Amino acid sequence: MTNRLLAQVLVVGGGTMGADVAVVFARGGAGVTIVEPDAARRERLPGYVAAQLAAAGQASRPGALRTAAALDDVDWTDVGLVVECIVEQLAPKQQLFARLAALAPRGAVLASNSSGLPISRIADGLPTRGRMLGLHFFMPAHLVPLVEVVLGPDSDEALARSLMDAMRRCGSVPVLVRKDRPGFLANRLQHALAREAFALLDEGVASAEDIDAAVRFGFGFRFLAAGPILQRDHAGLDIHCAAAATIYPSLCNAGEPAAVLRAQVAAGRHGMKSGAGFSEWPAERRDAERARYDRLLRAGLDLLRDELPPPATAS
Template sequence: MEGHSSGDSEAVSRPAIIGAGTMGRNIAVASAVGGQPVTLFDIDDEALSDAESEVRSTVRTLTDRGVADVTDVSEVRERVTYVSNLETAVADAPLIIEAVTEDRETKAAVYERIERHASPSATLATNTSSLSITELAASLTHPERFCGMHWFHPAHIVPVVEVVYGEHTTDEPVAVATAFLEAIGKDPVVVEEDIPGFIANRIQSAMAREAWALLGAGVASAEDIDRAVKGTFGFRLPTLGVLEKGDHSGLDVHHTVLSELLEEIDRQTTPPSVLSDLVAEGRLGVKTDRGVYDWSEADLERTMAERDQRLLDQLEVYRAARGPPESPDEFEPGS
């Protein structure tokens, strides 16, 4: 399928995305909507065909909502070139974003092939939410050119991307990744230490642990726990965050609340039984029709579309809270 769809098979100097699964194709959408042509690679022709179909649909949704400042939807779609030849994808790519399955051995095998064909000066970034950047870099000949680039699902909507240093990462690859993200309208957050979960997933996991503990203890229903989150601190988060909210409330008040509650908050170091039981029963959520909630009667395509529409509404709130963005420079690696 080399050269399939938009673009031809010739290698061009553009970022490459390795893996056309959910995250890879959504990163491609984010890049295209942000004005940056990219190459999307997958060894599986069917995965590329599915990716192209989803990219076309998603781009239409985003342009209809005004996220992409263009009138010609095909102009955005044509920024994505689909190839099934890795050498074609990475040969001249200044930035290579690996977005394959979250497995160390699989990623290491992909890195070996990438290093064989990519420029020695190329930046290689991994989209991982939990794996150590330093450990992944151990399989590379040039670990200093490697960094983390943690996108959040759905990657074409969520504005922040974490850019993570590994133990051997130099400043240049982080600068390249950050410049790319800023050029496509994303909001990069630099994580200077390679710690498990980075920033967002550590905070999110701490919150999730307490939510599951409350559900398991029968304190409230799942619906009421979720509503309490959405309608209280969750409602404020796009505007105030956590630490800024502390300043607004008064750090003395914040200190008092923590002094009262920290002894009571769940401290388990393993997943709570209520979650483990659901997993053991095969109730994994939307993909199995049942999880905490029953999705068996839901129109999942409509459900996902409505979810994305709500997230796009929140994106407007986030951007308004951040203020008008500076006009990003065109992505020029190494500049």
């Protein structure tokens, strides 16, 4: 089943996430086709994928990457896995998967890279519900090892485990999310932290820079070595339990985003992509920051190399 999934992978959407997802599968030896309607973006994809593979010390295989302008242009013969990487809106995803149900081979796994929409809602009413799964990557997908394999109520768990095996062949670290909750697993944890961070900012407890430093150089520094549960075993569960009894009652439990976050969004300050967020991001500074960020992520991968599954060697 694993080899069948990776015989030919179809990535629908060649934006930032889709392009990096294609790199993940290419490094696992899969044939990859990317469907991207924008001609200029489509032209850039082969060079981008080849450059990212080269940066990871892997050569791209001639002919391993194909591009298509539309689903109708795809050669579906050997497609074992489809990964959707389009806009994060329910209606377009439902429309796409309705088409995939008609076009994809009967045995192909149909996966969504949605970061929060439950696969059960995307799959609602489709005859392909049993072979539809969440496959959630984290940006940048080719540098962050984690990928979530999400079960819907009708998903075939055997297919999910085969998909996890396929992701290990691609050098990723898959986790199985058994309940299809909004945000799945990692984003629920991440948003819990972000809610408290923005609440502290709202309350004037600390600056944005000091909040970031507290995470990066304090408890976040340890996360490279141990997650929050294992770390508590290191530190002592009795100590954590006693501290929790004091701290938990005062933690933020707001049901809406913090005022400081809503204000930035309302002002059109959406972060690097708009040129401003909590900081100003002119092009030169943005590019330098992204280079620094990628460099540190690659260094982290080097530190964890012995704990990561090695990508399969392409035959």
